[in-house]
Every structure is written in structure tokens, then in C-alpha cells.
Amino acid sequence: MTHTRKHIQLKTELPGPGSRALVARRDASMPAGFAKSTPLAIKRAHGAMVEDVDGNMLLDFTGGIGVLNVGHTPTEVVEAIRAQAGELIHISGLVATTEPHVRLAEKLCAIAPIPGPKKAMINNSGAEAVETAIATARAATGRQAIIAFEGAYHGRTLLTQSLTSKYALFKKNFGPFAPEIYRVPYPYLYRMVAADTLTDEQKVELVWESFERALVAHVMPEAVAAVIVEPVQGEGGFIPMPVEFMRRLRATCDRYGILLIADEIQCGMARTGKMFAMEHFGVSPDIITLAKSMGGGMPIAATVGRAEVMDKPHLGGLGGTYSGNPIACAASLAAIQLIEDQDLPARARHVGGIACDRLKDMQSRIDIIGDVRGLGAMLAIELVDDRASKKPLAVERTLSVVNYAARNGVLMIRCGLYQMACASCSRSSSAIAS
Numbered sequence: 001m002t003h004t005r006k007h008i009q010l011k012t013e014l015p016g017p018g019s020r021a022l023v024a025r026r027d028a029s030m031p032a033g034f035a036k037s038t039p040l041a042i043k044r045a046h047g048a049m050v051e052d053v054d055g056n057m058l059l060d061f062t063g064g065i066g067v068l069n070v071g072h073t074p075t076e077v078v079e080a081i082r083a084q085a086g087e088l089i090h091i092s093g094l095v096a097t098t099e100p101h102v103r104l105a106e107k108l109c110a111i112a113p114i115p116g117p118k119k120a121m122i123n124n125s126g127a128e129a130v131e132t133a134i135a136t137a138r139a140a141t142g143r144q145a146i147i148a149f150e151g152a153y154h155g156r157t158l159l160t161q162s163l164t165s166k167y168a169l170f171k172k173n174f175g176p177f178a179p180e181i182y183r184v185p186y187p188y189l190y191r192m193v194a195a196d197t198l199t200d201e202q203k204v205e206l207v208w209e210s211f212e213r214a215l216v217a218h219v220m221p222e223a224v225a226a227v228i229v230e231p232v233q234g235e236g237g238f239i240p241m242p243v244e245f246m247r248r249l250r251a252t253c254d255r256y257g258i259l260l261i262a263d264e265i266q267c268g269m270a271r272t273g274k275m276f277a278m279e280h281f282g283v284s285p286d287i288i289t290l291a292k293s294m295g296g297g298m299p300i301a302a303t304v305g306r307a308e309v310m311d312k313p314h315l316g317g318l319g320g321t322y323s324g325n326p327i328a329c330a331a332s333l334a335a336i337q338l339i340e341d342q343d344l345p346a347r348a349r350h351v352g353g354i355a356c357d358r359l360k361d362m363q364s365r366i367d368i369i370g371d372v373r374g375l376g377a378m379l380a381i382e383l384v385d386d387r388a389s390k391k392p393l394a395v396e397r398t399l400s401v402v403n404y405a406a407r408n409g410v411l412m413i414r415c416g417l418y419q420m421a422c423a424s425c426s427r428s429s430s431a432i433a434s
């Protein structure tokens with residue numbers, strides 16, 4: 001542990017002189033398109049607290065964008081990294097086999113909520129895991145079409161960018177995009193027309209109708225390799241999929257031989273109050289993609305699926321130079337062990353309950369908080385002009401909320417389909433571990 005202060009402590013105005021100087025160098029040396037949600041430069045962190053280069057202590061609600069469900073620099077993960085670094089930093093899984101790599105694959109196969117024999121491909125990033133999942137689904141089904149949802153975020157490589165929804169922020173000027181992707185509405189109940197006059201069941205029914213219509217109007221089911229879904233949309237605005245919708249998806253996939261891919265890169269690894277978000281739905285995916293919090297902060301990801309599906313790509317068709325990097329695998333094993341030993345799913349439910357009550361209380365007093373939603377500790381507030389109109393709050397005002405929080409020692413990020421809509425209070429990681 002590098003420091004022990006557990007509360008916000010501000011010594012300078014924010015950003016302080018050190019942050020300003022480093023951020024100026026960043027701006028001069030990195031492309032303008034690489035955004036940042038705060039003007040702060042961070043030196044070290046532990047648990048839920050981060051210390052900036054000027055010695056200010058801030059509370060981190062971003063958890064490194066959903067990466068730190070075990071908190072910053074947990075001793076067990078740090079030690080695992082240190083020990084492995086002294087033994088072997090890299091050999092490449094394409095050259096030889098290492099113990100941490102095999103143990104991690106075995107562990108993920110043991111815990112993934114998919115029945116029967118499983119196999120796990122270890123990747124470097126979430127986007128790469130999604131690429132692997134799609135390639136595998138195509139190879140396994142001999143079909144090409146992929147169904148993705150409005151509001152989805154699956155990454156920034158060309159294929160995953162094509163699967164990603166929000167155009168203006170993530171896709172502008174980057175096309176042409178990958179073909180054979182069909183986009184359908186996500187059950188974003190808060191924003192449905194006539195939302196106030198319909199029950200949730202009626203809203204789900206309406207969105208489901210449009211899904212079924214898409215299987216006639218846009219693509220026929222027999223051409224579809226996979227449906228890819230975030231059980232709780234992350235970047236799209238922290239929207240849990242209604243259980244009934246997920247069950248219907250599973251049934252439709254079964255009927256037509258379509259594979260169901262659950263992208264749990266953001267919502268997995270205890271954040272929603274279960275180890276895997278799919279455990280809330282009572283149905284299993286065929287393939288699950290993981291990243292972020294599985295590595296305790298190290299860049300690592302995984303594609304876990306039914307063995308018969310995962311074995312379908314040809315010999316040599318999968319892999320990358322760093323797949324199964326031993327340090328990242330050792331860190332991941334330690335992070336997963338920590339989640340299990342400390343029962344962080346239960347902690348996420350506990351922390352999430354407290355946070356949700358507080359946010360709902362704030363909502364009753366503050367008219368620009370239109371909605372409070374999420375699952376477990378994966379919570380967000382949706383900001384609006386006013387609750388009656390539900391008009392998404394202008395981007396400048398949303399950013400001013402995020403900036404106000406940062407200036408007062410709390411790190412947050414915004415998300416949401418409407419560029420201006422969500423100030424994300426991702427109580428994930430750091431809050432779970434604090």
C-alpha cells in the first residue's frame with residue numbers, strides 16, 4: 001500500500017499546477033481525438049482513492065472505466081504481477097505454453113455461466129475479444145449476419161466500431177464500416193414514446209415486436225450467425241436488459257440456430273451483484289466476452305464459449321502476439337481470486353443499494369435527474385432539462401456537472417446514447433473495494 005488516506009483532501013485548486021503542466025504536454029504529444037473526462041494527472045492510487053501529481057486525494061467513481069472492481073492496486077494483484085515479472089514477462093502463446101495462461105483459461109471455463117464443456121481464448125482488449133467472438137460465431141454457423149442493438153458499445157476496431165451504435169462520437173468520418181451488421185432497437189424503456197402511459201411489460205412487448213419485424217424486414221434468421229448483446233448496456237447509458245426480453249432472445253436464437261453472445265466486458269466480474277450479469281436472467285449465452293475488471297487493471301480480455309463452438313475456427317485462425325501474456329494472466333487470476341474471496345458480488349449489491357437510495361433521494365430534490373438506474377453497483381443517473389420533457393441535458397451542462405465533481409474531488413465520466421444525456425456515476429469497482 002503506497003498511502004493510506006481514505007477521504008477527499010484537496011491541497012490546490014483543481015487542476016493544480018502539476019496536472020496543468022502534464023496535461024499540456026499530453027495535448028502537445030497526443031492526437032486531439034484522444035479524449036479525457038478530467039483535466040487531472042494522476043500519480044498513484046489505492047482502493048477507491050487516487051492521488052494526483054499535486055498531492056490532492058480524489059474519490060474515483062470511474063474505476064478506470066469499469067476496470068477496477070477489486071479497487072486500485074490491491075496487494076494480491078500487485079504481488080502476483082511482481083512475482084510473475086521476475087519469472088517470465090513474455091513468450092507468446094503462439095510460441096509456447098505457460099502455466100498462468102492455462103490456469104486462467106481453466107478458471108474462466110470453470111466459472112463462466114454456460115452449461116457443458118467450455119473453452120476460453122485469452123485476448124488483449126475488449127474489442128479483440130468481441131472480434132474473436134464474432135469470427136468464432138461465423139465459423140461455427142457458416143453464416144455472416146450479426147444483430148447488434150441501438151446504444152451498443154463493443155469497441156473501436158473496424159468491426160467493433162461497426163457494431164457500436166452512437167455514430168457522432170465513435171464513428172464520424174471513420175467509415176466505410178463492416179457489412180452484414182443489422183441494428184435493432186434496445187429496450188430503453190425510459191425513453192420510449194408514450195413511456196408514461198404504458199407498463200414496462202407493454203414497452204417490452206413493443207420493442208420485441210420490432211425485433212421480430214427486423215427478422216423479416218432486415219435479415220432472415222437463417223442468415224444470422226449471432227446476436228450480440230450487453231446484458232446491461234454500459235456506454236449506452238447503464239440500461240439493464242429486461243429479463244423477459246433476454247429470455248425471448250435466447251428462445252429465438254435456439255429456434256433458428258443463432259448464437260447468443262453476451263458482451264460482459266463492462267458489466268461482468270461482480271459489478272452487477274453477480275459474478276456474471278447473465279446470471280440475473282436465468283438463461284445462458286453461447287459465448288461470453290470479458291475484459292476490464294477481469295485483469296485488476298492489466299490489459300487482458302477473454303472469449304469464453306461452448307467448447308464445440310469455440311473449436312470451430314481453423315487451426316491458426318485465432319491468436320495474437322500477446323494473447324495469454326503471463327503477467328496479465330497472473331494479475332487476472334489474482335483479481336478473480338479476490339472477487340471470490342471477498343465475495344465482491346455481495347459487496348456490489350450492498351454498495352449498490354446504498355448508492356441507489358442516495359441517488360433516488362437526490363432525484364426527488366433535483367429536477368435534472370430524470371432517471372436513476374442500473375444493476376447492483378453499476379448505476380447511473382440520466383440528466384435531462386426537466387423530468388416532464390425528458391429532453392436530454394445539453395452536453396455543456398452535463399460536462400459542467402462532471403467538471404464540478406472533479407473540481408471538488410470526485411472523478412466521474414459521462415455516457416449515454418444521447419451525447420449529452422448521462423453523467424455516469426459508475427460506483428463499480430472502486431466503490432466495491434472501498
Ligand SMILES: Cc1ncc(COP(=O)(O)O)c(C=O)c1O
Pocket residue numbers: 125126127128130153154155156230234235263264265266267291292
Ligand atoms: C461492453 C463493451 N464491450 C467492448 C468494449 C471494448 O473494450 P476495450 O476498450 O478493452 O477494447 C467496451 C469498452 O468500454 C465495452 O464497454
